[in-house]
Amino acid sequence: MGTVYVIQEDAFIAKVDERLCVKFEKQTLIDLPLIKIKGVVVMGRASISPAAISELINQKIPLTFLTLNGKYIARLEPEMTKNIFLRSAQWKAAGETPQAIHVTKAFVRGKLKNYRYALLKTQRSYQDVDMSAGLSQLASSITTLETATNVNSIRGCEGAGSAAYFSCFDKFIRVEGFSFHNRNRRPPVDEVNSLLSLGYSLLRADVQSALNIVGFDPYLGYLHTERYGRPSLALDLMEEFRPLVVDAVVLNAINRRILKPSDFIKEPISGAVSLTKEGLHTFLRLYQEKKLTKFKHPVMQKQENYQEAFETQARLLGKYLMGEIEKYPPLVFNK
Numbered sequence: 001m002g003t004v005y006v007i008q009e010d011a012f013i014a015k016v017d018e019r020l021c022v023k024f025e026k027q028t029l030i031d032l033p034l035i036k037i038k039g040v041v042v043m044g045r046a047s048i049s050p051a052a053i054s055e056l057i058n059q060k061i062p063l064t065f066l067t068l069n070g071k072y073i074a075r076l077e078p079e080m081t082k083n084i085f086l087r088s089a090q091w092k093a094a095g096e097t098p099q100a101i102h103v104t105k106a107f108v109r110g111k112l113k114n115y116r117y118a119l120l121k122t123q124r125s126y127q128d129v130d131m132s133a134g135l136s137q138l139a140s141s142i143t144t145l146e147t148a149t150n151v152n153s154i155r156g157c158e159g160a161g162s163a164a165y166f167s168c169f170d171k172f173i174r175v176e177g178f179s180f181h182n183r184n185r186r187p188p189v190d191e192v193n194s195l196l197s198l199g200y201s202l203l204r205a206d207v208q209s210a211l212n213i214v215g216f217d218p219y220l221g222y223l224h225t226e227r228y229g230r231p232s233l234a235l236d237l238m239e240e241f242r243p244l245v246v247d248a249v250v251l252n253a254i255n256r257r258i259l260k261p262s263d264f265i266k267e268p269i270s271g272a273v274s275l276t277k278e279g280l281h282t283f284l285r286l287y288q289e290k291k292l293t294k295f296k297h298p299v300m301q302k303q304e305n306y307q308e309a310f311e312t313q314a315r316l317l318g319k320y321l322m323g324e325i326e327k328y329p330p331l332v333f334n335k
Helices: 050-058 084-092 098-125 132-147 151-167 191-214 232-237 239-255 277-291 306-321
Strands: 002-006 011-016 019-024 027-033 037-043 046-048 063-066 072-076 264-266 273-275 294-296 303-305
Touching: 002 019, 002 027, 002 277, 011 050, 037 191, 050 072, 063 191, 072 191, 084 306, 098 132, 098 151, 098 232, 098 239, 098 306, 132 151, 191 232, 191 239, 191 273, 191 277, 191 306, 232 239, 232 306, 239 277, 239 306, 273 277, 277 306, 303 306
Parallel strands: 002 037, 011 046, 037 063
Antiparallel strands: 011 019, 019 027, 063 072, 264 273, 294 303
């Protein structure tokens, strides 16, 4: 089953025997065995019983709270794992150490190469689309990245590569009623940015869960700067997954007309755009389906889904920091 999403306002989450039960006005919305659940995400306003909280903690199932727009609020999870040696290695690598520079480059390399993969895939699918400018700029960023000697210069390569990718993003959209001009958030003021922001919030929660399972401190990262309450390492590790998971879901939802402009609402004062309740249900289903998509992991050479790949990449990162492997290999699709 994976992650359970609770989006009904004023729903009540309870534990009934060995099952998680979500009800609203005496109607059962969700009734699942706890053994099949890997995470619970509450979006909006809902209540949860002490017994359900206790059982989620006992079974090491993280509970994440987001707004209906996908903005992160808080997270409740089991006690940190006992792998103090991994966290010690994580902290020792912080700053401008060779290990920090190596993994920071790897995170950005994975992101930029997967951006290139997305551009090439679109160019092959639609002969009328010219991605040459974006591909050229991405190639330049990737080349510059390899010669970067400090974290700030690596961040500069990431910024330039992302700008090149998003300058082409509107060409990915093949239906009327949707367009993309630039990346905006806090709040997102158009439909495409609304979906991207929501998807990245969901991805962050999933990657943070994987880091906690492996034993990392998710708040100490390398690419993203330290900030109170920011899970910087989760933001680092999710970089290589952004185009593969979230961007793919967003474009699929739009181009296959699964979501329509009528599935969005706009706040009159802030201008913030968000999904209707029905649209949110649809997007969460698409995101869940994407996470369970199987592919051959290019490093592990075995079939796994993206949900499993989050943990695989976290474990590979841990092996590198512990000195068990020479390099951290980001998840990259090259074809």
